[in-house]
Amino acid sequence: MTPPVAPSGPLLDISGLSSGYGPVVILRDIGLRVERGSITALVGPNGAGKTTLMKTILGLIRRGAGSMVYDGADISDMPSHRRVDAGIALVPEGRMVFTTLTVEQNLRLGAVVPRAHGGTQERLEEIFRQFPKLRERRRQLAGSMSGGEQQMLAIGRSLMAKPRLVLLDEPTLGLAPIMVKKVFEIIGQLRADGYTVLLSEQNSKLALETADHGYIIENGIVTLSGPAHQLVDDPEVKRRYFGM
Numbered sequence: 001m002t003p004p005v006a007p008s009g010p011l012l013d014i015s016g017l018s019s020g021y022g023p024v025v026i027l028r029d030i031g032l033r034v035e036r037g038s039i040t041a042l043v044g045p046n047g048a049g050k051t052t053l054m055k056t057i058l059g060l061i062r063r064g065a066g067s068m069v070y071d072g073a074d075i076s077d078m079p080s081h082r083r084v085d086a087g088i089a090l091v092p093e094g095r096m097v098f099t100t101l102t103v104e105q106n107l108r109l110g111a112v113v114p115r116a117h118g119g120t121q122e123r124l125e126e127i128f129r130q131f132p133k134l135r136e137r138r139r140q141l142a143g144s145m146s147g148g149e150q151q152m153l154a155i156g157r158s159l160m161a162k163p164r165l166v167l168l169d170e171p172t173l174g175l176a177p178i179m180v181k182k183v184f185e186i187i188g189q190l191r192a193d194g195y196t197v198l199l200s201e202q203n204s205k206l207a208l209e210t211a212d213h214g215y216i217i218e219n220g221i222v223t224l225s226g227p228a229h230q231l232v233d234d235p236e237v238k239r240r241y242f243g244m
């Protein structure tokens, strides 16, 4: 018997994707690839459709046309919970931690998916090693933590589900500059730890400086894409997105 061959190619491959809300079409003909072990940045102004895309990838919003292939399998019609169980995790915009629960309770809730059953305690220890701050604060109510700490918690909670693809929706929104820097360090660390990251950011410059590949999305369509270092140096990108 020949051993099973690990799927190669991008971890996520989206083509011709459209989606929206009821009759309202927001995303049109989106093509996007997320390479294994990379950080892919999705940048664009308010209302461009970044969150809509993340939700469509997770299956919270039904796609219209197009396809989404994850780890070699077509997930376009897969229910959301099965996508989660296949290793896709969303760290939602606004963090959405349970403010009246403790840090540890929030983290444990991240492990309720079947994929993460068994080994919750070890997983928790791993997250605490990665985020010592969360260990320090484990008995503190999440709602009493700073925005940056809550973001760390939201990321930690997503990792409890043992994801492979982490969708990070605007993780630095509303954070003080020093915390923005810290969150970008964490994102770099996720890649070093072997996670694959799709990052949505309005902080375009930092996002592209951190990412391997970038996509610029405006009014629901991809207007520009390429290696992130090329986009960072692109005069048009500089002018329109970095205000330079």
Ligand SMILES: Nc1ncnc2c1ncn2[C@@H]1O[C@H](COP(=O)(O)OP(=O)(O)OP(=O)(O)O)[C@@H](O)[C@H]1O
Residues within 6 Å of the ligand: 021, 024, 026, 044, 045, 046, 047, 048, 049, 050, 051, 052, 053, 093, 170, 202
């Ligand atoms: N539940 C909804 N019903 C109808 N339209 C919606 C809904 N949620 C978002 N939209 C619309 O979809 C478009 C894209 O919104 P989306 O939240 O995806 O943008 P975004 O790029 O994430 O913006 P931001 O940077 O502000 O988070 C906007 O025009 C928005 O008004």
Ligand SMILES: [Mg+2]
Residues within 6 Å of the ligand: 050, 051, 052, 093, 169, 170
């Ligand atoms: Mg958004």
